[in-house]
Amino acid sequence: MSIFKPEKSLWIYHLNTGSCNGCDIEILAALTPKYDAERFGVKLVGSPRHADIIVATGPVTAVAKESVLRVIDQVPEPKAIVVTGVCGITGGVFRGGYSIAGPLDTLVPVDVYVFGCPPKPEGIMVGILKAAEVLELKRKGMYQKDVVRISETGGVL
Amino acid sequence: MPFGEIFGKLVDTLVGGPVVKPFPKEPVKVPPKWRGKPLYDAEDCTGCRQCERVCPPAAISIEDNKGEFFHYEIDYGVCIYCWYCIDACPTAALTGDDRTGLYVGTDRTQEKIESGVPYVECPVCGSKILRPARTLVIRQFKKYTPETLVRASVCPKCRREKTPEEIESAVQKFLEDHGIPRD
Amino acid sequence: MSILYWLLWILLLFVWALLVGGIDRKIVAHLQGRYGPPFWQNITDFVKLFYKKGKVASRTALVVIDVALVIGVAAAVLALSVLPFPMGSGDSQLLSASGDLIIFAYAFALMAMVYVLIGFGGKSPYTLVGASREISMLLSYEIPFILLIVAMGYRAVFITGLPVESIFSMSALLAAKSQLGTLLMDPIFLGIFLVLLVLGPAVVGSVPFDIPEAETEIVDGYGAELHGPRLGVLFGLKHIKLITYSYFLWMVFVSPLTGSVLLNVLSALLGSLLVAIVINTIPRAVSGRFRIDQGAKFYLLGPGLASLLLLLLTLV
Ligand code: SF4
Ligand code: SF4
Ligand code: SF4
Numbered sequence: 001m002s003i004f005k006p007e008k009s010l011w012i013y014h015l016n017t018g019s020c021n022g023c024d025i026e027i028l029a030a031l032t033p034k035y036d037a038e039r040f041g042v043k044l045v046g047s048p049r050h051a052d053i054i055v056a057t058g059p060v061t062a063v064a065k066e067s068v069l070r071v072i073d074q075v076p077e078p079k080a081i082v083v084t085g086v087c088g089i090t091g092g093v094f095r096g097g098y099s100i101a102g103p104l105d106t107l108v109p110v111d112v113y114v115f116g117c118p119p120k121p122e123g124i125m126v127g128i129l130k131a132a133e134v135l136e137l138k139r140k141g142m143y144q145k146d147v148v149r150i151s152e153t154g155g156v157l
Numbered sequence: 158m159p160f161g162e163i164f165g166k167l168v169d170t171l172v173g174g175p176v177v178k179p180f181p182k183e184p185v186k187v188p189p190k191w192r193g194k195p196l197y198d199a200e201d202c203t204g205c206r207q208c209e210r211v212c213p214p215a216a217i218s219i220e221d222n223k224g225e226f227f228h229y230e231i232d233y234g235v236c237i238y239c240w241y242c243i244d245a246c247p248t249a250a251l252t253g254d255d256r257t258g259l260y261v262g263t264d265r266t267q268e269k270i271e272s273g274v275p276y277v278e279c280p281v282c283g284s285k286i287l288r289p290a291r292t293l294v295i296r297q298f299k300k301y302t303p304e305t306l307v308r309a310s311v312c313p314k315c316r317r318e319k320t321p322e323e324i325e326s327a328v329q330k331f332l333e334d335h336g337i338p339r340d
Numbered sequence: 341m342s343i344l345y346w347l348l349w350i351l352l353l354f355v356w357a358l359l360v361g362g363i364d365r366k367i368v369a370h371l372q373g374r375y376g377p378p379f380w381q382n383i384t385d386f387v388k389l390f391y392k393k394g395k396v397a398s399r400t401a402l403v404v405i406d407v408a409l410v411i412g413v414a415a416a417v418l419a420l421s422v423l424p425f426p427m428g429s430g431d432s433q434l435l436s437a438s439g440d441l442i443i444f445a446y447a448f449a450l451m452a453m454v455y456v457l458i459g460f461g462g463k464s465p466y467t468l469v470g471a472s473r474e475i476s477m478l479l480s481y482e483i484p485f486i487l488l489i490v491a492m493g494y495r496a497v498f499i500t501g502l503p504v505e506s507i508f509s510m511s512a513l514l515a516a517k518s519q520l521g522t523l524l525m526d527p528i529f530l531g532i533f534l535v536l537l538v539l540g541p542a543v544v545g546s547v548p549f550d551i552p553e554a555e556t557e558i559v560d561g562y563g564a565e566l567h568g569p570r571l572g573v574l575f576g577l578k579h580i581k582l583i584t585y586s587y588f589l590w591m592v593f594v595s596p597l598t599g600s601v602l603l604n605v606l607s608a609l610l611g612s613l614l615v616a617i618v619i620n621t622i623p624r625a626v627s628g629r630f631r632i633d634q635g636a637k638f639y640l641l642g643p644g645l646a647s648l649l650l651l652l653l654t655l656v
Contacts, residue, residue: 039177039378092235
């Protein structure tokens with residue numbers, strides 16, 4: 001029964017770890033009427049303790065590192081982490097800067113990567129839906145890093 | 158207060174129906190001049206390293222083992238899809254993907270191109286030079302075949318110092334020895 | 341026997357409350373030109389919260405929060421027990437006593453106090469700010485609310501000619517309703533109904549006056565430190581509060597009386613949905629959030645003065 005399926009309700013928490021604000025705007029764009037992520041049950045929540053999925057942007061700056069780790073620790077299990085934008089994946093244009101303590105996947109395990117600088121809102125939506133698959137596997141205790149395959153780029157879901 | 162206006166807009170939206178893009182049912186439509194991944198074709202590369210110079214986040218890494226292999230790599234986890242490299246490439250070895258909009262993965266190391274250009278022998282003196290780019294071969298000989306490739310692989314030093322007759326005979330001998338089909 | 345029916349009824353009402361929440365999201369989505377989530381989305385959200393396991397911050401006073409949640413559920417049950425329920429013929433109450441209107445008003449204030457307690461139990465700056473905002477909202481809308489309850493009691497006694505002991509009892513209101521057909525026939529009751537509708541968004545904490553739980557400013561206010569099943573109970577409590585208030589407005593003021601149980605149940609469900617749309621969905625679709633001082637000023641000056649006027653009119 002999909003009514004009682006927990007993965008149909010995805011509360012996302014938007015975590016900015018020091019990004020240039022490009023990806024943050026695209027995340028909000030994914031919730032606007034043109035893209036309407038809410039039809040998949042996505043809801044933006046204000047507190048990390050309410051969240052299922054963390055959508056992180058930005059290379060983790062040295063100042064933000066402590067807070068980022070604490071916020072991620074506050075999210076209840078099962079949780080999934082989606083990294084949006086190349087500067088969250090590797091550091092992107094900020095790579096190797098003196099103030100960069102990340103990328104995020106050197107600090108915590110990251111489940112889904114959304115490439116682009118910034119990615120399209122559809123890409124972020126696909127990332128969130130991939131994270132829903134990850135959540136389902138985690139709930140059933142079957143999650144391994146390579147179980148979920150890379151999606152066909154731009155293809156039908 | 159423009160409450161009447163607000164209600165009018167609401168009724169308009171309600172009557173007009175949702176404006177949502179049909180995305181998950183249909184593939185993503187990207188706008189014209191969309192900049193997706195830069196794609197690399199080793200056949201066309203002359204190894205000038207202009208792309209490496211202009212790339213803002215240093216997504217392109219080149220390792221030039223002189224005389225053996227020109228190792229070329231684009232990491233899409235770093236690339237910002239600015240297409241500067243495509244503008245800079247003199248031989249159009251880099252082309253842009255202007256159709257695909259989404260790159261989503263669960264493993265970031267999958268998202269990269271690894272390729273390269275081998276070194277070939279000069280048919281005259283036997284020294285190693287980088288394989289000539291396809292565009293340059295076509296510019297010189299109007300076609301890209303094994304024979305024209307060999308003719309284009311004559312190293313700059315030999316071109317400067319040898320007469321055309323010497324080069325022609327050396328090339329003929331090279332073609333014979335290696336069993337390369339002629340045009 | 342009637343207690344069994346009643347339990348069945350509040351269970352149905354709870355599921356309906358979650359559905360109303362989903363329908364509300366669907367309507368707002370369509371008003372904005374989106375499809376929105378399926379209308380059972382809030383049931384999924386509610387169920388999902390019971391799967392989550394998280395860490396509790398060391399400063400959080402869990403005892404306070406647990407006690408507050410239990411009080412909240414009890415207050416909701418109390419409020420529903422004095423409201424008429426549509427089983428049997430016509431309106432009947434589970435518990436009926438003289439003064440049960442006061443119990444009802446008290447239960448509502450108690451539900452708001454639960455939010456305050458949860459906020460103080462969370463002990464994080466955000467929950468504390470949320471709790472203090474909830475108190476200011478409570479002070480500003482509770483005064484008109486109580487004045488209106490008093491006015492309702494007097495007016496019902498005046499209309500029905502019942503002895504003065506039955507002032508503030510739901511049965512006097514119901515008697516007045518059966519005398520008039522619906523209470524809206526009476527101009528004073530009509531005024532009271534309209535002011536109660538204006539009070540609605542603050543009482544149920546919906547958008548222009550969801551100041552205590554402003555998620556973009558103070559990360560969900562009083563509930564910021566809750567997660568998992570406790571958040572689920574709070575989530576359910578918010579829905580129950582909305583449905584109880586709409587159901588109260590519909591059942592006491594408007595609902596037509598019929599002999600058939602099925603028709604009564606249907607009218608109660610659809611009527612409460614209608615009122616919920618008026619007090620929750622439409623304000624949410626057309627306006628943004630107010631500041632706390634704007635909210636307090638609005639309620640003290642608008643509905644506050646109106647309710648004072650109505651009370652004076654009833655007494656005259
Ligand atoms: S990926 Fe690019 S657009 Fe996104 S935050 Fe980083 S620098 Fe900005
Ligand atoms: S598109 Fe831009 S970032 Fe990507 S490889 Fe080319 S120059 Fe570098
Ligand atoms: S890809 Fe183009 S710019 Fe880059 S080294 Fe090859 S020829 Fe030069």
